[in-house]
Amino acid sequence: QVQLVESGGGLVQAGGSLRLSCAASGRTFNYAMAWFRQAPGMEREFIAAISWSGGSIYYADSVKGRFTISRDNAKNTVYLQMNSLKPEDTAVYYCAARRGVATMGTPVALYDYWGQGTQVTVSS
Secondary structure, eight states, rough: OOEEEEEEEEEETTTOOOEEEEEEESTTTTTTEEEOOOEETSOOOEEEHHHESSOOOOTTTTTTEEEEEEETTTTTTEEEEEESSSSOOOOOEEEEEESSOOOTTTOGGEEEEEOEEEEEHHHH
């Protein structure tokens, strides 16, 4: 069993930065990790994914060049550095884990574990 706990959300002005963390407990060897977000009334949206080794990384076009996903397997933690934030980035951000491979095309339903989410609000 794997538990995921996100942190680092908050309120920030447009153009600002935030760094989200997702701490995993349990055995996460060979799990790909991903970040999603969900705004009110919207479907959960893929943001970024990273393989176990960190050698494969995927981003949604909407965040490419502004967000960076990374992981520290020694700390069982995955990060999402968010720069140049926009009001449209406002959402609840979730981390997810999938054993094996996760890409930008991996359906939400195929992820094995989810965190509880952390709110990110970007004011204009």
